[in-house]
Amino acid sequence: EEYEPVESVRPETPVKPMTATEVKVNVSIPEAAERAAATGADGVGLLRIEHMVLSLGKTPAKYIADNGEDAYVQELVDGIRGVAEEFYPRPVRARTLDAPTDEFRELEGGEDEPNEHNPMLGWRGVRRSLDKTDVFEKELRAFQELWGMGYDNLELMLPLVNDAEDVRRAKSIMRDVGIDVEKQRWGVMIETPASALSIEEMASEGIDFASFGTNDLTQYTLAVDRNNSNVADRFDELHPTVLELIADVIGTCRELGVDTSICGQAASKPDMVDFLVEEGITSISANIDAVRDVQHEVKRTEQKLVLDSVR
Ligand code: PEP
Ligand code: MG
Secondary structure, eight states, rough: OOOOHHHOOTTTTTOOOOSEEEEEESSSGGGHHHHOOOHOOOOOOEEEOOHHHTTTBBBBHHHHHHOOOOHHHHHHHHHHHHHHHHHHOOEEEEOOOOOOOHTTSSSSSSGGGGOOOOGGSSSSSSHHHHHHHHHHHHHHHHHHHHHTTOOEEEEEEEOOOOOOHHHHHHHHHHHHHTTTTTTSSSEEEEHHHHHHHHHHHHHHTTTTTEEEEEHHHHHHTTTTOOOGGGGGGOTTTOOOHHHHHHHHHHHHHHHHOOEEESSSGGGGHHHHHHHHHHHHSSSEEEOGGGGGHHHHHHHHHHHHHHHHHHO
């Protein structure tokens, strides 16, 4: 049976169905934290920090040159803190910077950015972080400060990793800024076929979770530009090859005790939700407006699985 929200009592906090699979919410701008928390989500599965950075109007390098590194760290601390506070003690998974060069080029200081022929295959995510360690370290300092302030619900997620070497290098820089990588919860996004095929080796580096970024995983598996309308009809997150990569990662992670999650747009598609719950994913993170439907879809699928098992 389904629960309906008690509209007349507190419309902003719907009664959510209890499910074994956690249902979380994606947050792209810190100002949306309150609305996101009111969905009753079990946490934030993806907090993008791109908006916090791009809204400064300057590239990180330019902002740091003009305002100093402490000011940059403070901007990140303030932005992430609002969300971590709103959700405490529910977990908040913040992702380190993942802006492509074409977005940086629009900002003051952007003239120093490389003009890439194909930014989606270029210098973004952890690739850039591992090269521009000075900027990456400021982000890590923000995490470290927040953990020091007691926000132990904060988790760190690395975007666009390809393999265990990426993870090792990131971990080494995390250690350099004083992060206790054994104690704090951190993990990776699965966004490339390479990362999916490397899950076992990455798991041995001590990641706590792997989260499917299906927007990119689909783009890179099918070689279909996610922003190109000419091939939009070929952008299929439910393509059997994408699902096979996902299922394999979930299976391996279950054996190894690593949590799995999804934070791409496909998380709000009922067919994807059914598939993921059946495979045994740990959590599903959807956009604010989709959380409620996903909660109910998860409930339905879990009930179906129980019925199937006793038949
Ligand atoms: C994804 O790739 O699915 C994802 C969640 O990250 P972004 O959309 O920010 O690339
Ligand atoms: Mg992505």
